[in-house]
Amino acid sequence: MQVIIMDARLARSRTLTLSGTRLVLAGLVFSLVLMCVAAGLYHLVFLKGAREGWPVIGDLVRLVVKDDTDQRNRFVRQNLDAMARKVGEMQARMVQLESLSDRVSGLAGIPLPASTGDKPGKAPGQGGVLVASRPLSMDELQRTLDELDAISGQRADLMTVLESRLLDQLLSKHMIPTQEPVPGHMVGSGFGWRIDPITGRSALHTGLDFPAATGSAILAAAGGVVVTQEFHPEYGNMVEIDHGNQVITRYAHASRVFVRRGDLVRRGQKIALVGTTGRSTGPHLHFEVWVQGVLQDPKKFLAAGDAATRAQSVTASVAPIAGAATPVARR
Missing domain, CATH: 2.70.70.10 (Glucose Permease (Domain IIA))
Structure with missing residues (x-):
């Protein structure tokens, strides 16, 4: 490749011959210079305008940041809603577990210990008409999870006590001589x-x-x-x-x-x-x-x-x- 450079005043011309290797090197140098210029312009214009609140650039930056924040908030809200639904399912199962433990304790003839509510780990009676609902915040969700953790711990302790009592009753039942020693035969002489x-x-x-x-x-x-x-x-x-x-x-x-x-x-x-x-x-x-x-x-x-x-x-x-x-x- 040949490049001809002409000087009008001196009426002279100069010819540069570029081989393939020199042409590639020239392209790389040109690209590097272009990238450096672009980076400098970005730093001098865009970042400085964003920091100093230039009318156009500042609005553009706020729009981009706001959109990114909205997307992040939507993602977090969706995850919080999903976790809140799971917590609701856990609360429903906890109510079933409470009812089951009440029935088991009744069948076992074991009175439940008194607590602030009707049963251990159960809050006092609540209810009413649902007028409106709102999404749970992270703090409220964390408090609910902590309450569920405390209730589940109390229920686990209660079920352990019930298991121990039922095991004692089972052992006592099997240790009382009520099995006929010779099945199918009548007593010939009594006590x-x-x-x-x-x-x-x-x-x-x-x-x-x-x-x-x-x-x-x-x-x-x-x-x-x-x-x-x-x-x-x-x-x-x-x-x-x-x-x-x-x-x-x-x-x-x-x-x-x-x-x-x-x-x-x-x-x-x-x-x-x-x-x-x-x-x-x-x-x-x-x-x-x-x-x-x-x-x-x-x-x-x-x-x-x-x-x-x-x-x-x-x-x-x-x-x-x-x-x-x-x-x-x-x-």
């Missing part, structure tokens, strides 16, 4: 005074006799620990189970025993087989209940177990009917 079948004289019968075929299963009346497993001259093969709270059950005249001293047994576990060992006239189980070292009539405990079983059966049969009769709202 109290009777004519002794061997001597023919009046004597105190210290338990219940369950006549059954030799080899019939003997079940633990409740969960506990085996404290005695031995052969007794009168009781024959005998097992004693400690159920805690100074409650002990005794199973006598067994033909075979499946547990040993120190074993943990659960309610309804097979611990022995019916036999006629010891002082006995025929195959049967002699069953005793001791409370704080005093003999008790086992029939009272077994009757309580039968009543609980019947109540559970009635509840199970009524629940499906009640559920079918309750209309389900759908949206």
Whole structure:
């Protein structure tokens, strides 16, 4: 590429020859100079005009800044509204949780502790007609979240207490000897005074006799620990189970025993087989209940177990009917 430079006064001309490399370098230099000039003009004119509030440039800057601020505010408001809706859903679920804990505590027979409201963590009764609503601010949303966090903590503590109480009740229930030791067999001889079948004289019968075929299963009346497993001259093969709270059950005249001293047994576990060992006239189980070292009539405990079983059966049969009769709202 050739560039001809002419001087009119001197009537002279000069020719410059640019190769490809020189042409590229010249273009780069020109572009760099143009960028520097543009940056200088921007700094001198636009920024200075924005700082000093020149009429046109200041208005343009304020318009750009205002638009950017509006967009940022709209974005923040949309996020706050979304968070407010989530908080509303959390509050609704918290109300459901409060109602559930009230029902559970009622079923467990555990009174709830008193608080400033009707229930722990619940604000006093409020209500009224919604006249107008407004968006929540960040501070209000934060306060609401803090309140929900405090209420959820209180409810978690309450449910922990309920769980502990229900577990205690469950353990107590399973540690009370209400399970029939020989299911399906009637009592042959009851607790109290009777004519002794061997001597023919009046004597105190210290338990219940369950006549059954030799080899019939003997079940633990409740969960506990085996404290005695031995052969007794009168009781024959005998097992004693400690159920805690100074409650002990005794199973006598067994033909075979499946547990040993120190074993943990659960309610309804097979611990022995019916036999006629010891002082006995025929195959049967002699069953005793001791409370704080005093003999008790086992029939009272077994009757309580039968009543609980019947109540559970009635509840199970009524629940499906009640559920079918309750209309389900759908949206």
